[in-house]
Amino acid sequence: MTLVEGIKEVIKHKELVYQLTYAEFKSKYKQSVLGISWAIFQPLSLTLIYTLIFTLVVRMPSNGVPYPIFVYAGILPWTLFSTGVTRGVNSIVAYAGLVGKIYFPREILVVAAVLGGFIDFMFGFLIFILMMIYYQVPLTFNILYIFVILLAMFFLTMGISLALSAFNVFVRDINHVVPIVVQIWMYASPIIYPLSAIPPRYLNFYVMNPVVGLLEAFRNIFAIGIAPNLTYLGYSFFGSIIIFVIGYKIFKKLETKFADVI
Amino acid sequence: MKEEPVVQVRNLGKVYSRKPNFLKPSYWLHYLSRNKHQLMSDEFWALKNINFELKKGECIGIIGKNGAGKSTILKILAKVTEPTIGGYLCNGKLGALIEVGAGFHPEMTGRENIYLNGSILGMSKQEINAKFKSIVDFAEMWDFIDTPIKKYSSGMYVRLGFATAIHTEPDILLVDEILAVGDENFRVKCYNKIRELMDKGVCIILVTHQMYLVRRYCDRVVYLKKGQIEFQGDKDKAVEMYLKENFEVEKLKQVNTGVEILSKRIFDKTGKERASFKTGEDIFIDVELNFPKKLKGNMIRFWLTRPGGYGDIPSIFVSEPVSSLLGKKKIKFKIKKNPLCSGNFVLGLAILDKNSKFALMKGDLLVFEIIGGDPEAIVEMPFELEVITKP
Numbered sequence: 001m002t003l004v005e006g007i008k009e010v011i012k013h014k015e016l017v018y019q020l021t022y023a024e025f026k027s028k029y030k031q032s033v034l035g036i037s038w039a040i041f042q043p044l045s046l047t048l049i050y051t052l053i054f055t056l057v058v059r060m061p062s063n064g065v066p067y068p069i070f071v072y073a074g075i076l077p078w079t080l081f082s083t084g085v086t087r088g089v090n091s092i093v094a095y096a097g098l099v100g101k102i103y104f105p106r107e108i109l110v111v112a113a114v115l116g117g118f119i120d121f122m123f124g125f126l127i128f129i130l131m132m133i134y135y136q137v138p139l140t141f142n143i144l145y146i147f148v149i150l151l152a153m154f155f156l157t158m159g160i161s162l163a164l165s166a167f168n169v170f171v172r173d174i175n176h177v178v179p180i181v182v183q184i185w186m187y188a189s190p191i192i193y194p195l196s197a198i199p200p201r202y203l204n205f206y207v208m209n210p211v212v213g214l215l216e217a218f219r220n221i222f223a224i225g226i227a228p229n230l231t232y233l234g235y236s237f238f239g240s241i242i243i244f245v246i247g248y249k250i251f252k253k254l255e256t257k258f259a260d261v262i
Numbered sequence: 263m264k265e266e267p268v269v270q271v272r273n274l275g276k277v278y279s280r281k282p283n284f285l286k287p288s289y290w291l292h293y294l295s296r297n298k299h300q301l302m303s304d305e306f307w308a309l310k311n312i313n314f315e316l317k318k319g320e321c322i323g324i325i326g327k328n329g330a331g332k333s334t335i336l337k338i339l340a341k342v343t344e345p346t347i348g349g350y351l352c353n354g355k356l357g358a359l360i361e362v363g364a365g366f367h368p369e370m371t372g373r374e375n376i377y378l379n380g381s382i383l384g385m386s387k388q389e390i391n392a393k394f395k396s397i398v399d400f401a402e403m404w405d406f407i408d409t410p411i412k413k414y415s416s417g418m419y420v421r422l423g424f425a426t427a428i429h430t431e432p433d434i435l436l437v438d439e440i441l442a443v444g445d446e447n448f449r450v451k452c453y454n455k456i457r458e459l460m461d462k463g464v465c466i467i468l469v470t471h472q473m474y475l476v477r478r479y480c481d482r483v484v485y486l487k488k489g490q491i492e493f494q495g496d497k498d499k500a501v502e503m504y505l506k507e508n509f510e511v512e513k514l515k516q517v518n519t520g521v522e523i524l525s526k527r528i529f530d531k532t533g534k535e536r537a538s539f540k541t542g543e544d545i546f547i548d549v550e551l552n553f554p555k556k557l558k559g560n561m562i563r564f565w566l567t568r569p570g571g572y573g574d575i576p577s578i579f580v581s582e583p584v585s586s587l588l589g590k591k592k593i594k595f596k597i598k599k600n601p602l603c604s605g606n607f608v609l610g611l612a613i614l615d616k617n618s619k620f621a622l623m624k625g626d627l628l629v630f631e632i633i634g635g636d637p638e639a640i641v642e643m644p645f646e647l648e649v650i651t652k653p
Contacts, residue, residue: 013381013384015377015381015385015386015387015390016381016382018381019377019378019381019382020378022374023367023369023370023374023378026369026370026374027367027369027370030369031369097364098364098365098382099342100342101342101360101361101364102340102342102358102360102364102365102382102383103340103341103342104382104384256343256344259337259342259343260278260279260343
């Protein structure tokens with residue numbers, strides 16, 4: 001099955017995508033007093049911690065933007081990526097009962113997990129808007145780049161999640177390794193510090209991280225109000241698509257063995 | 263017009279691994295160094311050379327012991343797993359009653375789960391909307407439809423799962439042993455629904471251990487043994503073969519006591535030997551046995567079944583404790599005013615020792631026929647029925 005046919009198959013099952021995303025979302029916040037507030041609590045608490053450290057303890061350059069806005073503009077898209085990957089990796093194994101018994105395109109489980117991250121992102125984004133109003137950050141038309149960024153983010157998260165979730169069926173260690181890698185990855189991305197803090201001679205190496213172009217673009221268009229660096233964004237965009245295609249191929253290759261191993 | 267088969271299975275084979283050890287380098291060394299047609303040491307054929315086909319409206323039964331590969335066939339047809347070799351064709355929409363409710367989410371309500379499970383089974387939102395009422399009616403679940411499913415009893419769970427799955431309007435329906443659950447009323451409802459689908463021309467592949475289901479629904483039977491087709495064709499013959507083997511398993515539980523049956527006789531009140539009785543007549547049975555060793559604390563058991571149904575269809579039995587048995591003994595058994603209904607009956611005799619092991623087990627001691635009474639029933643019971651108008 002080619003990639004296009006595969007995507008068509010998923011679109012054919014769009015009701016299932018919706019139902020599973022909804023089920024994930026509902027069960028995650030069910031029976032908790034604060035409910036959906038937890039979706040914004042994580043990025044907010046991180047913002048608070050980093051703001052305290054990097055404004056009171058050490059001073060971190062923030063491109064002339066109030067540090068809370070600066071760091072939140074990094075944490076928000078990063079959380080989208082990291083929750084998507086962390087949940088995505090576990091998505092196939094979490095539905096082992098289903099995978100071993102009923103046929104449906106298995107990648108839908110990954111799509112639903114990644115979309116769950118996007119829903120959390122939307123709630124976090126509402127807070128972001130409130131913060132921007134509070135700090136009186138002006139909006140520009142550059143924010144329209146958000147669609148490109150989110151699309152790339154989706155492909156990137158999907159690609160990594162597809163490959164890792166498939167590996168995780170065979171070797172469950174992946175599930176334990178991912179949170180650690182994600183943690184390290186976070187510090188290798190321009191979240192608490194600006195891209196300009198990277199020494200120029202390491203820059204070419206640094207931007208090989210596909211998240212860099214996306215996070216930088218997100219921060220530029222919202223917090224700073226300038227156009228993103230199109231080279232970096234373009235690089236991340238196509239990098240994301242390549243990662244998606246590779247991840248998809250790996251997933252499809254391993255998928256046939258899921259039911260026997262899971 | 264030549265009828266095209268709806269399901270066609272050709273040379274299907276599936277290799278399973280007992281314990282795949284991907285993590286050991288030796289596994290990969292072996293994997294790379296072996297001949298392509300050679301199995302790994304931990305691999306075995308769960309299915310081999312499976313061939314069968316189904317025409318429109320046919321029902322095929324798949325029987326066999328646990329681990330014979332019955333469910334693996336269904337899993338392959340349901341696209342859950344892939345065959346190692348061979349292939350199959352399904353011309354039509356496939357529906358599966360395999361582990362109904364597998365897609366249920368415990369935190370969600372019955373209503374939400376119908377949508378979730380329905381969409382897993384490939385229904386669109388419009389389809390589910392249109393059938394929602396019918397699904398809930400079938401499951402008789404209106405009272406609990408907005409209750410989270412984790413609060414459901416297992417029976418409710420199955421009812422909702424079955425109701426959702428049966429509403430997918432399949433052309434081919436895979437049924438795996440699910441009818442063993444649920445209460446009697448619901449089971450009857452499920453049978454009727456399956457019968458209704460068969461009348462509409464839906465093909466059914468039924469995997470079961472219940473031989474009376476095979477007899478009642480199937481046109482043909484595939485009898486699997488260790489992953490291969492042992493027999494395919496006439497259902498009565500297949501069931502007989504299957505039962506015979508199971509029966510032999512039963513024999514293993516026997517204690518070797520050397521008890522033998524010397525003679526057996528079935529006769530009426532005049533002492534005349536007969537093989538056919540009317541409902542309501544007395545039936546007399548004499549059995550002469552020899553006990554070479556002394557047996558203590560025994561139980562003598564007689565039971566009646568319809569033919570071919572050792573233990574798989576409902577039976578009526580009577581047991582009587584007896585003290586020690588040694589040497590030649592004659593058991594006189596009398597069925598007073600037999601309440602049996604038309605048809606053949608098989609009389610079985612067992613002698614159980616004090617540990618409930620079979621000192622003797624003869625499932626087909628005698629066969630006789632009854633005339634009179636409803637052939638669909640087994641016994642007639644005496645009863646009174648009144649309708650009283652309240653003053």
